[in-house]
Amino acid sequence: MYIGLSSLRIRTHFVIPTLNHKPKSSIFSFLNSSMSYNKELAAAKKAASLAAKLCQKVQKSLLQSDVQSRLDKSPVTVADYGSQAVVSFVLEHELSDEPFSLVAEEDSGDLRKDGAQDTLERIRVLVNDTIASESTYSVSPLSADGVLAAIDNGRSEGGPVGRHWVLDPIDAKIASYQVCEGDQYAIALALLDKGRVVLGVLACPNLPLAPLAVQTSAGPTGCLFSAVLGEGTYMDSLDGSSPVKVIVSPIENPEEASLFESYEAAHSSHDLSSSIAKKLGVKAPPVRIDSQAKYGALSRGDGAIYLRFPNAGYREKIWDHAAGSIVVTEAGGIVSDAAGNPLNFSKGNYLDLYKGIIASNQKLMPSLLKAIQQSIDEKAASL
Ligand SMILES: Nc1ncnc2c1ncn2[C@@H]1O[C@H](COP(=O)(O)O)[C@@H](OP(=O)(O)O)[C@H]1O
């Protein structure tokens, strides 16, 4: 659900009134906490947008290439590394007066091996072209070592102390043949401060700007979701339109809900979510799309429920959920594990969870949790 621009104007042109007396502490601390991430938010949006530009360039060339080139998966790999290098470069450059710690999915190990020189050179050119396309940067092009170093900035362990950026340079993958239903990917960037996600940005190049339910195939795509703790969630177009505030679906009747789940059945049990949907009386078929674009779509009310139940033993990584979770919670939703426990991003690279990750609005959550536990119990009893 999109909200008019009036609230946005309040946000962007906000002026703190001259105060002759001490303000109520809750208001004052809110202003302090939200304003302290303005610089980081601008840097994160710039980083994710530029990385998305790099990914779109790779996707465009893949979709236009001959069949033989399409079978070659290396451009997709180039985009993953390139995206991470660009985000790392932009954050370090824009926030040069802050200590820099980045927890990210890729590392340069394979690129340093014999035979990887050509791939590294392609990444270097792609990264430099992308950085040069941003007119505010007048820096010398990165060397191959500079690119490797930018990628390896992402080796931080994160944790409960200090600030750490958390990056999935490409969540899911760029389509290499044609963009089909469900083919979504995201550049997902979040900031942890003392173990808590305080800011998140999700760039979703293939996600329609219009709600999924009304989108026609010809509609424009490319969404940039951003959220700061206490400030709400906004959606811009990746082409640079004005941001609009978004909120999660307000529906209270689960029968009217539609739910998001992974396109890949190997990533989340479609059987379990089908059992849950049946108990809730959900009528619509599940919407199956890749990546954290699901969180973005949920934050603007395209659907009302997100379900993710990986196989037992799979450990979820923080970069797969940090940005998406704040995008949803700042839009008024709840994100938790399958028992309703909040997600804890302060324990290094992994999340400790009961069964999986779920999200919905506040009204639907109690019946959702009940349906989940019943379905889990039934499944266990049938084994
Ligand atoms: N067996 C598995 N179970 C659950 N998630 C998995 C998985 N194997 C990979 N994934 C994760 O699922 C993410 C994609 O999410 P989704 O299913 O929502 O599209 C992948 O992100 P990457 O593509 O960044 O590695 C990966 O981290």
Ligand SMILES: [Mg+2]
């Ligand atoms: Mg991922």
